Every structure is written in structure tokens, then in C-alpha cells.
Amino acid sequence: MYPASFDYHTPGSVQEAISLLGKLRDDAKLLAGGHSLIPMMKLRLAQPKHLIDLRKVPGLAGIREDGGSIALGAMTTHWQVESSKLLQAKIPVVSDAAGMIGDPQVRNLGTIGGSLAHADPAADMPAVMIALGVEFVIEGARGRRTVKVDDFFKGLMMTAVGPDEILVEIRVPVPPAGSGAAYLKFPHPASRFAVVGVCAALTVDGKGICTKAGVGVTGAGTKAVRAKGVEAGLAGKALDQAAIEAAAAKAADGVDVQADLQGSAEYKSHLLRVHARRAIEAALGRAKGGK
Ligand SMILES: Cc1cc2nc3c(=O)[nH]c(=O)nc-3n(C[C@H](O)[C@H](O)[C@H](O)COP(=O)(O)OP(=O)(O)OC[C@H]3O[C@@H](n4cnc5c(N)ncnc54)[C@H](O)[C@@H]3O)c2cc1C
The missing domain is CATH 3.30.43.10 (Uridine Diphospho-n-acetylenolpyruvylglucosamine Reductase, domain 2)
Structure with missing residues (x-):
């Protein structure tokens, strides 16, 4: 073709x-x-x-620490994100998720900015960006503006980037001590796109109380969304197994889960709840100092 x-x-x-x-x-x-x-x-x-x-435009690719954030140039490839020592040390879930995208060819050519601007409803990175609370730097004829992740994904393959604008950078806040995050997906066996994917990002205090929770889900509907019910079920709680399961049970609440070729809405809602529980458990393990 x-x-x-x-x-x-x-x-x-x-x-x-x-x-x-x-x-x-x-x-x-x-x-x-x-x-x-x-x-x-x-x-x-x-x-x-x-x-x-955009491939010959200088300054659009690269990963650097800037104040309390890590700035990812829009043209940074999935492989560069996956293999970044800085990200692996400070926000490993971003590298993990990049390593789950497609196959080596896709990761060597595909870019984080392209993925986020394209906003495929089954893409991995949007869920991770929502959980981590990132900001997007967008440039147009009128200069640069910054958009928070909750205002970025507008609908099916629609974002806040205007037709005459370019996404230039993604700014990921470095989480404080006591934080951990994990992204898990149920991959389509051929493309590896997410049938569903869930990212959980948690911060716990010295007593094991969850002081901050971010949870993003992808694959389920027309765009990646914040799982507010899960977040509310985690924040302020001691994260024992019962609390984790009760929070994860809300993973499909408020999510416009769509039946598609991959499965029914009931099936995908079930996958969301299972992956939410596993992502929370893995994030908590990391927050407590595990790898
Ligand atoms: C076989 C296969 C398997 C895949 N598997 C997965 C997977 O498992 N998970 C996953 O998440 N993705 C997957 N992808 C998608 C892959 O990650 C793409 O690379 C990504 O979605 C698009 O990035 P790109 O750099 O290739 O963008 P392009 O294809 O070049 O562009 C995509 C869109 O974004 C716009 N755009 C690009 N850059 C910018 C910018 N800086 N500012 C504004 N607009 C911009 C373009 O105009 C275009 O509309 C797969 C793709 C293939 C072919």
C-alpha cells in the first residue's frame, strides 16, 4: 500500500x-x-x-534534569526513554513503560512526543503521564504555553496541541522519597498495544499511610483517563491488602469502557480491576524501597 x-x-x-x-x-x-x-x-x-x-530540528530530543523535574524532548525515541540511566534512577516507571511499547523497530523510531500528540486510545504513555501528573510544553506562533496532563487528552486522538502548534517537551515531576510507581498492561498479542493498561504512582509516609496517589488507565475507552475512584480509595489510607483490593475494585468506575474487537466492556472492566490491583501492589513495593 x-x-x-x-x-x-x-x-x-x-x-x-x-x-x-x-x-x-x-x-x-x-x-x-x-x-x-x-x-x-x-x-x-x-x-x-x-x-x-521534525527529525532535523535541533533541540527537540533529549532527557535532562531541570529543577524538580525531568524534561523529555518530544522527539526522544521510546528506546532513548527506555535506556535512560537518569529516568531509570529517578522515575523508572517511565523507562519501564517505554520498554513495553511495540517491538525494537517501533521503539527505535517512535517518539514519546509523537505517541502523546497522537493520543491513540490504546497507547501506553498517556496512562503513565496521568499517574505522574506531568506538564506539556507546547509552542506556537504566539510563543510557548504549558498544559497540565488533566487538560491535555481531549478525546479520541485529540489533544490540547492546536493545529498550528508543536509539542516540544514533557516535564515529569521527580517524586519525593517514599514514592513508587508501576505500569502494567494486558498487551494485544500482535501489536503489543494495551488492551488495557494501568499505571499507579504512590507516595507513602513513615507509618505506611498513602499521602498521594495517581492512577491512569488506558485502552479501556476513547482516551486515557484518571481513575479518580481508585485514587480516592488509596489516598489517606494504610495500604493493607483489603484497602488495595477495595481501591482497585473502582478501576472501571467513571471510565467510559468501550467494547471493541479486543473484548466486551465487562471483560475490559475486569482486566482494569485486576491490573489496577497488581499495579498498586508493585508501586507500593517500590515505594517501600523495593525495585
Ligand atoms: C507495529 C506497531 C506496534 C506498536 N505498539 C505500540 C504499543 O505497544 N504501545 C504504544 O503506546 N504504541 C505503540 N505503537 C505506536 C508507536 O508508539 C508510535 O511510535 C507512536 O504512537 C507515534 O510516535 P511517532 O513518533 O512514530 O509519531 P508519528 O507517527 O510521526 O506521528 C503521530 C501523530 O502525532 C503528530 N505529532 C508527532 N510529533 C508531534 C509533535 N512533537 N507535536 C505535535 N504533533 C506531533 C503527527 O503529526 C501525527 O499526527 C506501535 C506502532 C506500531 C507500528
Whole structure:
């Protein structure tokens, strides 16, 4: 299958890419790793007349510590995220999740910014970003703005990034001592996309009380969402097995679980509850100093 013909642009700066977007408007698409866009173009689900390739734009890739956050450039590949020593030491769940994406080819070319801007309802990273409470740095003709994760995912493959804007950076807060996070998914056997995926991020105090809980779920509906019922069931509680199970039982509450080719809404709700329990247990183990 071949895509429809298009013109190809290689801007040398973010400003140049933004001015191309402003000029070409709806006829243009940004190209990052191409591992979602190119398949869609081959299937003719997307037929942009212009592709604006971000791969030669300097400064969009890389991982650095900045104050209390780790900043991930949008063009950082899944493999760079997976293998980052900084992330593995400070926020290992981000590396873990990147390592669960697709296969080596997908991870070598696909980018974290492309994945988050594309907002596939079965993508892994959105759940992790929700649980960790990240911020997105978006640049357009009017300058830079910052969007909190709860305002970022708008709907099926829709985000807060405007048609004439570029996602440039994701800022992940470094959790305090006593924190741990884990992402678990039930992968589709062929693509490895999440049939469902759950990320739990917890902070516990010296007495074992949960002082902060973030839980994100993906795969279940049209977009990744915060599992507010689970979070409410964890925060302020001593996390014994009964509390964990009661919280995890709320994993599908308030989530618009959709039946699809992978399973019924009941089946996916069940998977959500099971994976929520396992993710909370693993996150708690890490918060208490486990690996
Ligand atoms: C076989 C296969 C298996 C996969 N398995 C998984 C999986 O298990 N889990 C998972 O999460 N994903 C999976 N993916 C998707 C993969 O992670 C993609 O790489 C990712 O979704 C898109 O990233 P990309 O860099 O390839 O973006 P592209 O395909 O280049 O772009 C995707 C969309 O985002 C836009 N875009 C890209 N970058 C930006 C930016 N900086 N600012 C604004 N808009 C931007 C593009 O215009 C386009 O609309 C799989 C893909 C394939 C082909």
C-alpha cells in the first residue's frame, strides 16, 4: 500500500516548522517517528498534502534534569526513554513503560512526543503521564504555553496541541522519597498495544499511610483517563491488602469502557480491576524501597 503523494519539508528550527504549519494549515502534518502517521497514510486514513519532518530540528530530543523535574524532548525515541540511566534512577516507571511499547523497530523510531500528540486510545504513555501528573510544553506562533496532563487528552486522538502548534517537551515531576510507581498492561498479542493498561504512582509516609496517589488507565475507552475512584480509595489510607483490593475494585468506575474487537466492556472492566490491583501492589513495593 502506498500513501497519496505529498510534499516533504525539512525545517531547521521549531520556528520554521511553526511558520510552515501556519502557512499550510490543515493540508500539513508533522512527522516524528512515523510509526503511527505513515501506517495511517498507507491505509489512506490520513492524506496530508505536506509532511513537515521534525527529525532535523535541533533541540527537540533529549532527557535532562531541570529543577524538580525531568524534561523529555518530544522527539526522544521510546528506546532513548527506555535506556535512560537518569529516568531509570529517578522515575523508572517511565523507562519501564517505554520498554513495553511495540517491538525494537517501533521503539527505535517512535517518539514519546509523537505517541502523546497522537493520543491513540490504546497507547501506553498517556496512562503513565496521568499517574505522574506531568506538564506539556507546547509552542506556537504566539510563543510557548504549558498544559497540565488533566487538560491535555481531549478525546479520541485529540489533544490540547492546536493545529498550528508543536509539542516540544514533557516535564515529569521527580517524586519525593517514599514514592513508587508501576505500569502494567494486558498487551494485544500482535501489536503489543494495551488492551488495557494501568499505571499507579504512590507516595507513602513513615507509618505506611498513602499521602498521594495517581492512577491512569488506558485502552479501556476513547482516551486515557484518571481513575479518580481508585485514587480516592488509596489516598489517606494504610495500604493493607483489603484497602488495595477495595481501591482497585473502582478501576472501571467513571471510565467510559468501550467494547471493541479486543473484548466486551465487562471483560475490559475486569482486566482494569485486576491490573489496577497488581499495579498498586508493585508501586507500593517500590515505594517501600523495593525495585
Ligand atoms: C507495529 C506497531 C506496534 C506498536 N505498539 C505500540 C504499543 O505497544 N504501545 C504504544 O503506546 N504504541 C505503540 N505503537 C505506536 C508507536 O508508539 C508510535 O511510535 C507512536 O504512537 C507515534 O510516535 P511517532 O513518533 O512514530 O509519531 P508519528 O507517527 O510521526 O506521528 C503521530 C501523530 O502525532 C503528530 N505529532 C508527532 N510529533 C508531534 C509533535 N512533537 N507535536 C505535535 N504533533 C506531533 C503527527 O503529526 C501525527 O499526527 C506501535 C506502532 C506500531 C507500528
